[in-house]
Amino acid sequence: MAPRIAVLGCGYWGSNHIRTLKSLGALYAVSDQNSDRAAGFAAEQGVLHIAADEIYTHPDVDAIVMALPPQFHAQAAIKAVRNGKDVLVEKPIALTVPDAEAAVKAAHDNGRIFMVGHVLRFHPAFEKLLDLIKAGHLGNVRYIHSHRLGLGKFHTENDALWDLAPHDLSMILAITGTEPIEVRGEGAAVLDHLSDFAHLHLRFPDNVRGHLFASRLNPYRERRLTVVGTKAMAVFDDMEQWDKKLAVYKHSIWQDNGAWASTTEEPTYVKIAQGMPLTRELQNFISCIETREEPRTDGEEAIRVLRILTAGTVAHTEPKRDTPAYG
CATH class of the missing domain: 3.40.50.720 (NAD(P)-binding Rossmann-like Domain)
Structure with missing residues (x-):
């Protein structure tokens, strides 16, 4: 039952x-x-x-x-x-x-059981990306950047950073396996007193770098996570069709007589099984209730994400406007 x-x-x-x-x-x-x-x-x-x-x-x-x-x-x-x-x-x-x-x-x-809704951790494309990283196909991860952009979803209590960034931070923490040792944030409130866009700059041990850009004032939607490794680069693009959601780029970069040179290759699209992340997340929750095992996205992870959001939050003091800034 x-x-x-x-x-x-x-x-x-x-x-x-x-x-x-x-x-x-x-x-x-x-x-x-x-x-x-x-x-x-x-x-x-x-x-x-x-x-x-x-x-x-x-x-x-x-x-x-x-x-x-x-x-x-x-x-x-x-x-x-x-x-x-x-x-x-x-x-x-x-x-x-x-x-x-x-x-x-x-x-x-x-x-x-305490589970947090970081639903993209259950996306088949991200799960496959994590498998590729753990298997060494990208080499050593050196840089991760994510873009989560769109128009709308305006809240009264949390800004673009707190609303949009948790999913990406959860994925970045899963890739690095550790918390950042430095967090810098910047953003601005355009419509009201809450930030409508935000940048986070992250530095992890071994000088691994991360960057996150979140915006709710963007004319097009973008949902993209890029991982740069010493052997290859990979892109998880959730706006693409299933057969193109995960791409691997095996570019070559080297030094030639003191100067950097590179060659580029067409992406290789990784085959992934289709599945709805929310369904898979709730299946994990049900399984944890039945087995008493810890969820993949447990409370400790949620606290780690919250620490980064707090460290990267930029205080804004713009007064509330009586009329919208646009329209």
Whole structure:
């Protein structure tokens, strides 16, 4: 019998969890502060609607997926694990490192599974990229850069860095296997008082470098992670079709009489199995509930990501505008 999972939060991302868990046969109930919205999803999916203040103590709920505004995640997670529920918390799991640490500690103290929604760690293309790196096909990794750009998704509590960067930071940490020893951030608020774009510059041990660019004021969408190694380079481009999502470039670079020279080759596209990252993430959550194994994206990883976000956050003091900057 599949674990009985409730989804707390029926917004855009919560609705994705609802439909995916239903397809996996694990959706037991839905909940939201907006009871009409939750009741609508419950009727649509043929599951229980449980009031938001009752979800934590409901005896038939084994686990809760939390897709709330991030300022409520830590408190809700602590309440859930103290009542014996396993949790999957969407990113970011908190707005401060101490709050995140408190939530993860509460889960550990109560013997509960704590998973964070870094969904791209479960993308088949990223999994394959990680396999290539671990097998040495790229040589020693020297530089990683990611671009996550688009238009929209404006939030009242978190800026472009906190909203867009956690996925990429999770992937970068998985590749390097360690936290950065230096983080520098820069950004600017264009529309309001929160940053609409941000750059992060990361330095890891052995002088491995990383760079991240996130923007919610960009006319086109870009979802690209590039890894530069001593033998080859690889690009995970999530905007491409499945047969071109992961490309390997075996360029050659050398010194000739004191000058650098290079040759370029056409990319080799790596075959990957198709699969929906959210489905695979929730399958991992279900498996962890059943086996009590640690999730791939556990609470400790979420804290590491939060430390980087905190270190890279640039304070902005622009006053709120009465009218939009554009339009």
